[in-house]
Amino acid sequence: xxxxxxxxxxxxxxxxxxxxxxxxxxxxxxxxxxxxxxxxxxxxxxxxxxxxxxxxxxxxxxxxxxxxxxxxxxxxxxxxxxxxxxxxxxxxxxxxxxxxxxxxxxxxxxxxxxxxxxxxxxxxxxxxxxxxxxxxxxxxxxxxxxxxxxxxxxxxxxxxxxxxxxxxxxxxxxxxxxxxxxxxxxxxxxxxxxxxxxxxxxxxxxxxxxxxxxxxxxxxxxxxxxxxxxxxxxxxxxxxxxxxxxxxxxxxxxxxxxxxxxxxxxxxxxxxxxxxxxxxxxxxxxxxxxxxxxxxxxxxxxxxxxxxxxxxxxxxxxxxxxxxxxxxxxxxxxxxxxxxxxxxxxxxxxxxxxxxxxxxxxxxxxxxxxxxxxxxxxxxxxxxxxxxxxxxxxxxxxxxxxxxxxxxxxxxxxxxxxxxxxxxxxxxxxxxxxxxxxxxxxxxxxxxxxxxxxxxxxxxxxxxxxxxxxxxxxxxxxxxxxxxxxxxxxxxxxxxxxxxxxxxxxxxxxxxxxxxxxxxxxxxxxxxxxxxxxx
Numbered sequence: 001x002x003x004x005x006x007x008x009x010x011x012x013x014x015x016x017x018x019x020x021x022x023x024x025x026x027x028x029x030x031x032x033x034x035x036x037x038x039x040x041x042x043x044x045x046x047x048x049x050x051x052x053x054x055x056x057x058x059x060x061x062x063x064x065x066x067x068x069x070x071x072x073x074x075x076x077x078x079x080x081x082x083x084x085x086x087x088x089x090x091x092x093x094x095x096x097x098x099x100x101x102x103x104x105x106x107x108x109x110x111x112x113x114x115x116x117x118x119x120x121x122x123x124x125x126x127x128x129x130x131x132x133x134x135x136x137x138x139x140x141x142x143x144x145x146x147x148x149x150x151x152x153x154x155x156x157x158x159x160x161x162x163x164x165x166x167x168x169x170x171x172x173x174x175x176x177x178x179x180x181x182x183x184x185x186x187x188x189x190x191x192x193x194x195x196x197x198x199x200x201x202x203x204x205x206x207x208x209x210x211x212x213x214x215x216x217x218x219x220x221x222x223x224x225x226x227x228x229x230x231x232x233x234x235x236x237x238x239x240x241x242x243x244x245x246x247x248x249x250x251x252x253x254x255x256x257x258x259x260x261x262x263x264x265x266x267x268x269x270x271x272x273x274x275x276x277x278x279x280x281x282x283x284x285x286x287x288x289x290x291x292x293x294x295x296x297x298x299x300x301x302x303x304x305x306x307x308x309x310x311x312x313x314x315x316x317x318x319x320x321x322x323x324x325x326x327x328x329x330x331x332x333x334x335x336x337x338x339x340x341x342x343x344x345x346x347x348x349x350x351x352x353x354x355x356x357x358x359x360x361x362x363x364x365x366x367x368x369x370x371x372x373x374x375x376x377x378x379x380x381x382x383x384x385x386x387x388x389x390x391x392x393x394x395x396x397x398x399x400x401x402x403x404x405x406x407x408x409x410x411x412x413x414x415x416x417x418x419x420x421x422x423x424x425x426x427x428x429x430x431x432x433x434x435x436x437x438x439x440x441x442x443x444x445x446x447x448x449x450x451x452x453x454x455x456x457x458x459x460x461x462x463x464x465x466x467x468x469x470x471x472x473x474x475x476x477x478x479x480x481x482x483x484x485x486x487x488x489x490x491x492x493x494x495x496x497x498x499x500x501x502x503x504x505x506x507x508x509x510x511x512x513x514x515x516x517x518x519x520x521x522x523x524x525x526x527x528x529x530x531x532x533x534x535x
Contacts, residue, residue, distance in 0.1 A: 002071060002073060002076060008065070009076075016049070017300075019048060021300040023045040026038065028297055030112075031295075032290050032291070034112050034113050036109060039105055039108065039112075054090035059088070062080065062084045079339055083341060085185045089173075091173055096165060096172075097169075100162065100165045103165065107159065108452055111448055111451070112291045114151050118147045126286070131144045132148075133236045133245070136222065138233075141233040145233030153445075155451055166178035166454070170182075187347065187512065196526070197402060197406075200461070215246055230434070239400060240396065241397060248385060249385035251363055251386075251389070255313050255314050255362075258313055260311050264322060266371065272496025273333070273499070278328045282309070294323075295308055302336070307327075315362055322361055330355075334504055334505065338508075342509050345507070346507070347459075347512035348456070349459040349462035349512065350515060353470060354470075354503075357467040360390060363389050365386045366379065366488045370490035394529075397461075398464070402426075402430040403423075404450065405457060407426055408454060465524060465525075468533075469525055470519070473520045478494055479492060479495070
């Protein structure tokens with residue numbers, strides 16, 4: 001049986017490795033060019049790959065290997081678990097699969113090439129963000145915020161259709177809906193997550209009310225209006241997911257004359273994680289028609305790892321670069337001795353944890369001092385405000401994730417319900433924002449994750465929890481530092497060694513819970529995040 005399984009793996013790799021690389025390259029090129037032909041080619045390759053995973057005969061073989069109990073080798077057993085889950089998702093009707101991929105590609109292209117219109121002028125996401133962050137004109141803010149939501153109306157019908165197609169596939173496989181299936185096949189227990197989010201709601205509620213009150217007082221004064229007149233467009237962000245700049249701290253000034261790319265390179269090199277090869281392959285600056293967000297992609301599970309960004313010399317993009325190259329170093333240092341199937345991160349949220357651990361340093365005074373060269377005096381002056389800025393971001397983000405997690409769960413349970421109203425009920429409950437009077441638009445559909453990367457957002461929050469756990473482990477156990485002051489690991493090669501050897505190298509050999517236990521000596525524990533940002 002073991003020999004038969006290894007033959008299956010060889011056959012699988014022959015079919016998948018080359019195609020997977022071709023798809024990754026095609027997608028990377030499409031998101032840079034924005035050309036419909038490039039997106040069409042990507043959709044075609046994606047469908048081709050998914051059809052391999054939808055092969056009924058192969059799935060029956062995997063089922064036979066799994067139920068036999070005769071695959072004893074630990075590496076083979078783990079490969080089998082991952083392949084079984086990967087194939088399970090695609091055991092659906094071929095026509096249904098084709099429709100899902102085509103519709104998803106159509107929505108992605110709309111997002112990639114869409115530019116919001118304000119007073120007849122096309123605005124990029126960066127330009128929208130700038131207006132929302134800096135304008136004091138409530139009329140301009142309202143128009144810009146509403147314009148940023150226009151894409152929701154363009155894609156919402158397609159998104160609901162896509163939700164129904166995904167649900168149909170999940171039900172055919174014996175699940176209640178796609179949300180339940182997606183969590184289960186990614187090795188997360190839905191009831192575990194429900195409990196975790198209920199617990200986080202309780203743990204953050206009081207701190208959020210305190211911070212939100214501070215935010216409201218600042219913004220009311222900034223806009224010269226009463227607190228009860230504050231509307232969603234006053235919160236300096238399209239979704240109130242990051243939190244406005246309310247403290248006397250201008251982090252952008254530290255980065256406005258800096259080479260963000262070089263700073264990222266210098267930092268990672270300093271902790272023993274080389275990124276020069278990945279920087280050379282990446283596409284980091286704005287282009288016409290280019291995808292406006294940021295991501296890291298593993299092209300071939302060998303040496304080719306790339307990042308797409310739209311860098312501007314500011315705090316946001318410094319944090320984004322540190323974040324994305326956190327993903328990149330994880331991918332780079334997965335052991336190449338592992339079989340191809342296991343040559344990836346243990347879980348989406350474990351790679352998010354590394355990205356977040358490093359992304360946070362953009363606001364860390366020790367990091368700014370060490371990398372940019374501010375004085376001790378200035379470092380001490382901004383220390384309190386820097387912490388409060390990061391705390392505000394973390395608490396506000398945690399409430400935003402509550403909205404997304406609960407909205408998606410309800411949407412997949414019943415896509416025909418009044419989603420527009422549900423969205424605002426959750427926004428009002430967890431974020432404390434006021435619904436604009438009479439508004440009945442699919443604002444939920446303007447969030448790219450809900451439309452294109454569903455049942456994903458919980459991974460960000462779990463990543464934040466694990467990032468704090470890793471931070472304290474590295475600080476106290478690896479670097480033997482028990483001071484209260486926040487540190488940033490600059491120049492500490494021991495950090496790179498620990499991460500390479502006790503976290504990255506395992507790839508997907510261990511399930512996420514075993515990896516965390518191996519790397520930190522305990523299970524995933526939200527108390528570290530609470531200790532860092534709530535208490």
